[in-house]
Every structure is written in C-alpha cells, then in structure tokens.
Amino acid sequence: MIEVRGLAKSFAAPAPRRGGAWRFRARAEAGASVPANAKPAPGPVRVHAVRDVSFDAPNGRITGLLGPNGAGKTTTLRMLAALITPEAGTMRVDGIDVVARPREVLARMGVLSDSRGLYPRLTARENIVYYGALHGMEREAADARAQDLARMFDMTALLDRRAAGFSQGERMKTALVRALVHDPANIVLDEPTNGLDVLATRALRESLRWLRSPEGGAKCIVFSTHIMQEVERLCDSVVVVAHGRTVATGTVPELLAKTEESDFEEAFVKLAFVSELSAAGAAL
Ligand SMILES: Nc1ncnc2c1ncn2[C@@H]1O[C@H](COP(=O)(O)OP(=O)(O)O)[C@@H](O)[C@H]1O
Ligand SMILES: [Mg+2]
Numbered sequence: 001m002i003e004v005r006g007l008a009k010s011f012a013a014p015a016p017r018r019g020g021a022w023r024f025r026a027r028a029e030a031g032a033s034v035p036a037n038a039k040p041a042p043g044p045v046r047v048h049a050v051r052d053v054s055f056d057a058p059n060g061r062i063t064g065l066l067g068p069n070g071a072g073k074t075t076t077l078r079m080l081a082a083l084i085t086p087e088a089g090t091m092r093v094d095g096i097d098v099v100a101r102p103r104e105v106l107a108r109m110g111v112l113s114d115s116r117g118l119y120p121r122l123t124a125r126e127n128i129v130y131y132g133a134l135h136g137m138e139r140e141a142a143d144a145r146a147q148d149l150a151r152m153f154d155m156t157a158l159l160d161r162r163a164a165g166f167s168q169g170e171r172m173k174t175a176l177v178r179a180l181v182h183d184p185a186n187i188v189l190d191e192p193t194n195g196l197d198v199l200a201t202r203a204l205r206e207s208l209r210w211l212r213s214p215e216g217g218a219k220c221i222v223f224s225t226h227i228m229q230e231v232e233r234l235c236d237s238v239v240v241v242a243h244g245r246t247v248a249t250g251t252v253p254e255l256l257a258k259t260e261e262s263d264f265e266e267a268f269v270k271l272a273f274v275s276e277l278s279a280a281g282a283a284l
Contacts, residue, residue, distance in 0.1 A: 001056075001057065001058055001059050001092075001093070001094055001095070001186070001220050002055075002056070002057040002063075002080070002091070002092070002093050002186055002188075002220055002222060003055075003056050003057075003090075003091070003092045004053060004054055004055050004056075004076070004080065004089070004090075004091050004092075005054045005089055005090045005091075006052055006053075006054055006088060006089040006090070007050050007052070007053040007054070007076060007079060007086050007088070007089035007090075007091065008048075008050055008051055008052060008053075008086060008087045008088040008089055008244075009048075009049050009050045009072075009075050009079060009084065009086050009087055010046045010047060010048045010049060010087065011046070011047045011049060012044045012045075012046060012047075013044060013045050013046070013047045014044060015044050015045065048244055049072050049075040049244055050072040050075045050076055050079070050086075050244045051072075051243065051244035051245050052089075052244070052245045052246065053072060053076050053089070053241060053244065053245065053246050054089075054246050055239040055246060055249060057186075057220050057221070057222045058220060059185070059218050059219065059220045060212055060213075060214070060218035060219070060220070061212065061220065061221070061236040061237065062208060062209075062212050062221045062222075062223070062234055062235050062236050063220075063221065063222045063223075063235065063236065063237050063238075063239060064222075064223060064224075064225060064230065064231035064234065064235035064237070064238045064239065065077075065222060065223065065224040065225070065239050065241055066224075066225060066226070066228065066230075066231050066238050066239065066240050066241065066268065066272075067224070067226060067240065067241035067242055067272060068226055068242065068272055068273070069226055071226075071241045071242050071243065071244065071272070072241055072243075072244040072245075073190065073191070073224035073226075073241055074114050074190055074191075074224070075244075076224075076241070077111070077113075077114075077188055077190045077222075077224060078113070079091065079098070080093075080098060080109075080111075080188055080222075081106070081109070081111040081113070081188065082098055082099070082102035082105060082106060083113075085099060086099070093105045093108055093109055093186055094108050094185065094186070096108070106135075107135060107136075107182065107184075108184055108185050108186055109184050109185075109186040109187070109188060110179035110180050110181075110182070110184040110186070110187045110188070111179055111188045111189075111190075112172070112175050112176055112179045112187075112188070112189040112190060112192055113175075113190055114190040114191055114194070116171045116172060116174075116175040117175070118163040118166070118171060118174055118175060118178075119163060120162065120163050120164035120165075121162060121163075121164065122162065122163060123159065123160050123161055123162050123163070124150075124155070124158045124159050124160070124161060124163060124166075124170075124174040124177075125143070125146055125159040125160055127163055127174060127178055128142065128146040128149075128174065128177050128178045128181050129142040129143050129146055129181075131178045131179075131181055131182075132145065132146070132181040132182060135181070135182040137181070137182060142181055145181050145183070146159065146177060146181060147159070149177040149180055149181070150177060152207065152210075153173050153176065153177055153203070153207060154173075154203065155170070155173045155174065155177065158170055158173070158174065168194070168195030168196065169195065169196050169197065169200040172192060172194075172195070172196060172200075172204075173200075176189070176192065176204075176207075180211075183217070184219075185217070185219060185220060186219065186220045186221075186222075187211060187219050187220070187221045187222070188221075188222045188223070189221070189222070189223040189224070190223075190224050191223075191224055191225055191226070192204060192223055193225065193227070193230060205233060205234055208221055208223070208234060209234070212236075228264050228265050228268050231252065231264075232252055232264050235252070236251065237249065237250065237251055238250060238251070238252060238255060240255070240268065240271045240272055241272075242271070242272040242273070247271050247272065247274075248271045252264055255267050255268075255271065258271075259271060
C-alpha cells in the first residue's frame with residue numbers, strides 16, 4: 001500500500017542564455033568596462049516539477065499515474081524510490097515513511113526507473129542477481145528467482161547475454177525482473193511500455209494483471225504513463241497529474257462521469273489541459 005500526500009519538489013535549472021547579458025558578464029569578468037545600463041546576467045530559474053501530488057494505491061490494485069510529458073510523474077516516482085528528497089509532503093509504503101526509513105521501504109518496493117539503469121557489461125542474470133544481493137538475498141536464491149521470473153516474462157534466452165546492445169523491450173524486461181527479484185509487495189513502474197511493441201505491451205499487461213491477482217501476490221502496483229489507452233485497459237484507478245498537481249482521481253467511468261464525456265481521451269484532455277485552455281482563453 002502506498003500513500004502519498006501533498007508532495008512538492010523544485011529544481012534549480014541553468015539560467016537561460018541571453019546574448020547581451022552574458023556578453024557583458026563575460027566582459028566584466030575579463031576586466032573590461034560594461035555600459036551602466038547593462039542588465040545583469042539572469043540567475044538560475046526554479047522549475048516546480050511537482051507542486052501538490054497526492055494519491056492512494058491499495059494492495060491488489062493497479063493505480064495509473066496519467067499525465068502529459070513534463071507533468072511531474074518521473075519526479076514523483078523518484079521521490080517515492082527515495083532517490084531525491086521532497087520539499088514538502090509525506091510518502092508511506094506499507095505505513096513506513098519513505099524519507100525517514102528509506103531502506104525499509106526499498107526492501108518492500110520494486111522500482112522500474114525511466115532510465116532502466118542496467119550495467120551494460122553484466123549479463124541480464126548478473127544484473128538481476130547483483131540487485132538481489134543488494135537486498136540481502138543469497139546468490140543461489142536470487143539466481144533461482146531470476147530463472148523463475150525469466151520464464152514468466154519469456155526472457156530465458158536473454159539471461160546470459162550482456163545487457164549492452166539489448167533492445168528497449170529487452171532492457172525493460174530485464175529491469176522489471178530485477179525490480180521483482182526480492183518479491184516486493186509494492187511495484188512502481190515509470191512508463192514501462194515506452195518503446196515496446198504491441199506484443200511486448202500485451203505481455204507486460206498480462207504480467208501486471210497476474211501480479212495484481214491473489215495468486216500473483218495481490219501486489220500494490222503503481223505505474224505512470226502518458227497514454228490514455230494504457231490506463232483504460234489496465235488500471236483500477238487513475239490519478240491524473242498535470243503541471244505537478246493531482247487534478248483528478250477515480251476509476252475510468254468515474255472520470256468520464258465527472259467530465260461528462262463518453263470518450264476517455266476527451267476526458268483526459270479536459271482534466272489535464274483545462275488550466276492551459278483557460279489560460280489561453282484569458283490571454284485572447
Ligand atoms: N533534475 C532536474 N532538473 C531540472 N528540471 C527538472 C529535473 N527533473 C525534472 N525536471 C523538470 O520537471 C518537470 C517534470 O518532469 P518529469 O517529472 O520528468 O515529468 P514527466 O515524467 O511527467 O514527463 C519538467 O519540466 C522537467 O523538465
Ligand atoms: Mg517521465
């Protein structure tokens with residue numbers, strides 16, 4: 001079970017390059033005189049990646065974080081995986097605070113990051129077993145589990161190949177098996193279908209449905225996507241994120257009812273882009 005409340009995170013982004021100001025600063029640094037009315041070089045700008053994200057993801061359910069590019073999905077999931085610290089808000093995994101007790105949280109959570117992050121010189125098996133060992137598993141147990149999962153994800157033939165040169169789908173499968181090696185109760189996937197073909201996407205969907213089922217362990221599954229059809233096909237509940245905020249939560253039928261739409265794409269556009277549309281309207 002994952003509970004996220006009022007999450008916020010901003011980044012200092014490099015200053016924009018503005019010709020004049022930069023030229024003058026360079027000249028001033030070189031000791032040359034600059035005109036009195038020269039503007040100072042612009043300072044770094046803050047990007048508010050996540051402003052206010054909240055959601056609940058129960059066990060035995062697939063919760064979809066749906067939002068356009070740049071909405072703050074990856075930043076949210078990186079905070080959940082304790083890779084970066086939030087500026088505000090709380091996150092609990094099975095009741096454990098992520099910021100206060102990250103190691104305990106990671107023992108209960110499998111994370112598929114957007115970069116996948118495999119060691120290219122290691123084989124798929126070595127990548128998986130190494131990760132299991134980091135979680136305190138015996139090598140033999142991690143290897144047996146890698147073998148079982150590889151069978152389930154139809155990637156046995158990949159196990160003893162080096163990750164360098166893997167296709168996107170092969171990288172995703174390997175990273176997914178790695179994320180599941182310690183049999184976590186919570187599974188967090190950042191855009192897992194990115195770059196997958198239709199068959200690989202279907203296979204992934206099937207695996208997630210199995211992991212959600214009682215036989216598969218009734219896992220708590222959170223996955224992010226910018227594709228409406230993904231959540232329509234797979235998710236028990238949807239969290240719509242736009243401009244770093246949770247703008248709506250519910251099942252697909254609930255979100256359709258809320259927006260008075262019959263088509264989920266229309267509903268999503270209404271929910272995710274309404275602030276942009278009204279801002280554009282105000283500007284006209
Ligand atoms: N490390 C970073 N430094 C500066 N800006 C960042 C950083 N990470 C994310 N951002 C910005 O935060 C916003 C949200 O990004 P992200 O969480 O990756 O969105 P999504 O995954 O929904 O596409 C974007 O505008 C992105 O450029
Ligand atoms: Mg992302």
